[in-house]
Amino acid sequence: MYLDRIVETKRREVRLLKETLNMAEAERRIAAMPPTLGFEAALRSPKRQGMALIAEVKKASPSKGLIRADFDPVRLAQAYEAAGADCLSVLTDNEYFQGSADYLTAIRAAVKLPLLRKDFVIDESQIYEARLIGADAVLLIAAILPVARLRELKAAAESLGLDTLIEVHNADELDAVLQVTDRGLIGVNNRNLHTFETSLDVTAELAPRMPKRALLISESAIRTKEDVAYVGSGGASGVLIGETFMRRADVGEAVAEVMGPVSGAPASAAAGESADTGAGAADSEASR
Numbered sequence: 521m522y523l524d525r526i527v528e529t530k531r532r533e534v535r536l537l538k539e540t541l542n543m544a545e546a547e548r549r550i551a552a553m554p555p556t557l558g559f560e561a562a563l564r565s566p567k568r569q570g571m572a573l574i575a576e577v578k579k580a581s582p583s584k585g586l587i588r589a590d591f592d593p594v595r596l597a598q599a600y601e602a603a604g605a606d607c608l609s610v611l612t613d614n615e616y617f618q619g620s621a622d623y624l625t626a627i628r629a630a631v632k633l634p635l636l637r638k639d640f641v642i643d644e645s646q647i648y649e650a651r652l653i654g655a656d657a658v659l660l661i662a663a664i665l666p667v668a669r670l671r672e673l674k675a676a677a678e679s680l681g682l683d684t685l686i687e688v689h690n691a692d693e694l695d696a697v698l699q700v701t702d703r704g705l706i707g708v709n710n711r712n713l714h715t716f717e718t719s720l721d722v723t724a725e726l727a728p729r730m731p732k733r734a735l736l737i738s739e740s741a742i743r744t745k746e747d748v749a750y751v752g753s754g755g756a757s758g759v760l761i762g763e764t765f766m767r768r769a770d771v772g773e774a775v776a777e778v779m780g781p782v783s784g785a786p787a788s789a790a791a792g793e794s795a796d797t798g799a800g801a802a803d804s805e806a807s808r
């Protein structure tokens with residue numbers, strides 16, 4: 521089972537991390553850092569009316585192998601920002617997704633969007649690390665966390681100013697999450713992390729059980745604007761999309777096609793010309 525293997529790897533990584541990360545010192549360093557950006561707040565007032573976008577920076581995955589060969593994380597993040605993504609998700613797992621904590625840190629310096637650390641979090645130390653590398657939010661996956669652990673890790677994240685995106689794939693996992701919270705960001709993963717099978721119907725199946733105060737983010741296997749409309753009609757307020765954008769040479773163009781124009785902006789601006797102004801803003805940010 522893929523997920524079990526990944527968790528095994530994470531246990532090993534956490535053991536190493538705990539040898540190098542002094543929690544008291546981490547707390548001091550975090551206290552001196554600028555505050556986090558509101559990840560949930562950005563998704564609650566999205567740039568496109570009715571549908572928020574978390575765009576993912578993802579080089580590879582265990583199910584698809586290498587997704588993007590010419591992978592420049594900072595350039596991709598800047599293109600997403602210019603195309604009007606509300607937030608970014610950055611894979612930091614190295615062994616299975618060819619991601620890196622350094623990618624997240626480099627992106628943090630180059631864009632103004634809130635960032636999600638996308639990894640398999642099983643221990644507080646990874647949450648401290650997420651804050652230190654520049655994340656604004658962490659993913660917590662219900663499939664790998666017993667309720668008590670989920671509650672502790674969520675509290676740890678919040679104590680550091682991090683928002684959480686809690687991911688579920690079925691009704692049992694959602695019921696477990698509802699023992700912890702009935703608000704915040706709940707991600708419905710359309711991909712089963714045990715089998716890698718995907719179905720957008722998972723979003724619509726779980727949406728009726730979603731509490732009113734939670735924001736439903738539909739994750740994975742979203743490819744077209746029809747898919748976005750489908751999960752939206754099924755109850756999603758936001759989407760998390762990686763592979764579809766990563767497979768396109770011009771990710772900004774792909775965002776415009778799948779998400780449509782940013783509300784209030786002329787269609788042409790969202791389709792490509794905005795890439796100039798947006799990238800320019802990102803450049804000056806990066807060169808500070």
Ligand SMILES: O=P(O)(O)OC[C@@H](O)[C@@H](O)c1c[nH]c2ccccc12
Pocket residue numbers: 576578638639640661687709739740741742760761762763764
């Ligand atoms: O590339 P996709 O199919 O658009 O999916 C993005 C995201 O949902 C996926 O990367 C993901 C969802 N949950 C995860 C948990 C760990 C790693 C990765 C993921």
